[in-house]
Amino acid sequence: MPDKEFIAADVNPTIENGSVSWEAPSNIALVKYWGKKENQIPANPSLSFTLKNCKTTTKLNYVKVTEAHQNSEEITFEVIFEGVKKESFKPKIASFFKRILPYCAYLKHFRFEIISENSFPHSSGIASSASGMSALALCVMSLEKSLFPEMSDDFFNKKASFLARLGSGSAGRSIKGNMVVWGEHKDVLLSSDYYGIEYPLKTNAVFKDYQDTILLVDKGIKQVSSTVGHDLMHGHPFAEARFKQANDHLSELIPAFADADLETFIKIVESEALSLHSMMMSSDPYFLLMKPNTLALIHKIWEKREQSGIPVCFTLDAGANVHMLYPSANKEEILEFVKNELVVYCENGHYICDEVGEGAKML
Ligand code: PMV
Numbered sequence: 001m002p003d004k005e006f007i008a009a010d011v012n013p014t015i016e017n018g019s020v021s022w023e024a025p026s027n028i029a030l031v032k033y034w035g036k037k038e039n040q041i042p043a044n045p046s047l048s049f050t051l052k053n054c055k056t057t058t059k060l061n062y063v064k065v066t067e068a069h070q071n072s073e074e075i076t077f078e079v080i081f082e083g084v085k086k087e088s089f090k091p092k093i094a095s096f097f098k099r100i101l102p103y104c105a106y107l108k109h110f111r112f113e114i115i116s117e118n119s120f121p122h123s124s125g126i127a128s129s130a131s132g133m134s135a136l137a138l139c140v141m142s143l144e145k146s147l148f149p150e151m152s153d154d155f156f157n158k159k160a161s162f163l164a165r166l167g168s169g170s171a172g173r174s175i176k177g178n179m180v181v182w183g184e185h186k187d188v189l190l191s192s193d194y195y196g197i198e199y200p201l202k203t204n205a206v207f208k209d210y211q212d213t214i215l216l217v218d219k220g221i222k223q224v225s226s227t228v229g230h231d232l233m234h235g236h237p238f239a240e241a242r243f244k245q246a247n248d249h250l251s252e253l254i255p256a257f258a259d260a261d262l263e264t265f266i267k268i269v270e271s272e273a274l275s276l277h278s279m280m281m282s283s284d285p286y287f288l289l290m291k292p293n294t295l296a297l298i299h300k301i302w303e304k305r306e307q308s309g310i311p312v313c314f315t316l317d318a319g320a321n322v323h324m325l326y327p328s329a330n331k332e333e334i335l336e337f338v339k340n341e342l343v344v345y346c347e348n349g350h351y352i353c354d355e356v357g358e359g360a361k362m363l
Contacts, residue, residue: 003103003194006159010105013147017063020142021363024135026054026126027173027180028212028315028323030269031250032276035233035243040099040165041193043233044246045183047253048173049210049325052357054120056131060139061113070108075101077112096133096167103163104140106147114139120352126214127226127317133167134160134174138360160360161195169230172196177359178208179257187251204260207356209328213335214352215342217293218320224280224287226318232283242279246272262311262327269325273316280318291320293345298322300345304337328355 027048035043065076075097079089093114101107114136118128141160145151157175165172165182172195173180179199185191189200233239249268256264280287294316301314301324312326312334324342326334335353343349 006103006162008104008106008144011147013064013106013109015146019059019061020139021059022135022138022360023055023057023363024131024138024174024360025357026051026131030272031246032272033169034276034279035239036169036230040169042169042183044243045181045185045191045250047179047181047250049179049356050177050359051212051354053354054126056116056118056128056135058135058139059115062110062143064109065111075107077114080115082117099166100163104144129168130171130174133171134164134360137164158195165195175360178356185250187254201254202258206260206327207257210356211326211328211331212354213324213338214354215297215322215324216346216350217291217322219347222319229280229318236283238282245275266311266313269315270313277316289319294320294322296345297342300341
């Protein structure tokens with residue numbers, strides 16, 4: 001099994017209690033992950049910008065329990081989110097612990113308190129599973145490192161991404177900075193279906209601080225979860241063509257990143273967003289996550305690009321919000337454009353200014 005290297009020895013810890021905190025970012029996919037095999041293995045490779053400002057901060061408190069209180073199947077924990085005890089978050093975290101237990105058997109010796117908060121508004125329609133699961137996975141890895149101090153930084157990051165991926169696929173791309181590839185791809189050496197790696201190929205400086213202004217069209221909870229969406233790719237009539245397209249798109253992006261070929265970058269990134277949503281529209285049952293204002297914003301962005309020559313483009317995640325991407329050199333003019341022409345399409349005029357970031361940080 002290729003994941004064998006991540007199975008930690010089942011030691012009886014000498015540590016009685018402790019606490020660790022991590023801050024982990026969200027990410028926005030340029031090549032989208034949509035469709036998976038068993039055990040959170042992606043059907044195609046994906047590539048993302050790591051964000052800087054949209055992040056989750058998590059503190060993990062742990063206390064050793066007596067043998068009588070240990071359960072090798074289930075971990076005991078409480079969740080406090082933004083100051084409030086959250087029972088509703090527990091099932092997702094319980095299933096995360098269950099999935100990672102074969103790789104982190106030492107967890108059963110402890111009970112946990114997970115204290116978490118997001119930098120972005122809870123009801124912004126921005127998925128917090130990527131930043132939330134990666135922050136928690138990093139906390140678990142810090143505990144593992146205190147039990148196995150000889151572990152290398154490279155292994156720490158790889159396993160953190162491996163664990164985060166088991167919580168939420170895209171969370172595996174929220175450990176390291178700038179750009180991350182997750183899923184095996186023929187042109188990206190050392191890429192893996194099991195964890196994300198920092199994009200290892202030549203990247204022009206323009207992409208190091210690329211801007212992402214997130215236009216909040218709909219702050220509600222998505223009507224169709226990504227879990228359901230991924231599932232609908234099984235037996236989807238266009239699935240195989242879509243998985244091939246994602247692989248081809250990643251290949252085409254490689255020279256575009258090296259040469260700052262923004263025309264190709266824009267063409268691929270927008271095509272990926274529309275392909276993702278066209279998969280949703282053509283699945284059985286079909287569904288639609290874009291809203292009228294999503295389309296209005298896409299047309300405004302196209303119009304702006306046409307008229308000003310600024311290389312501004314859009315991408316979408318599994319929701320109605322629009323991520324507007326552009327080089328930092330155009331920041332001033334684009335933020336004026338947002339204030340003057342785009343806020344009317346945003347729910348309560350809300351948007352978030354973000355940019356490419358460096359990855360997770362231990363606090
Ligand atoms: O990580 P999940 O299972 O929530 O899936 C994320 C799917 C997209 O955001 C639509 C695409 C991606 O690659 O992030």
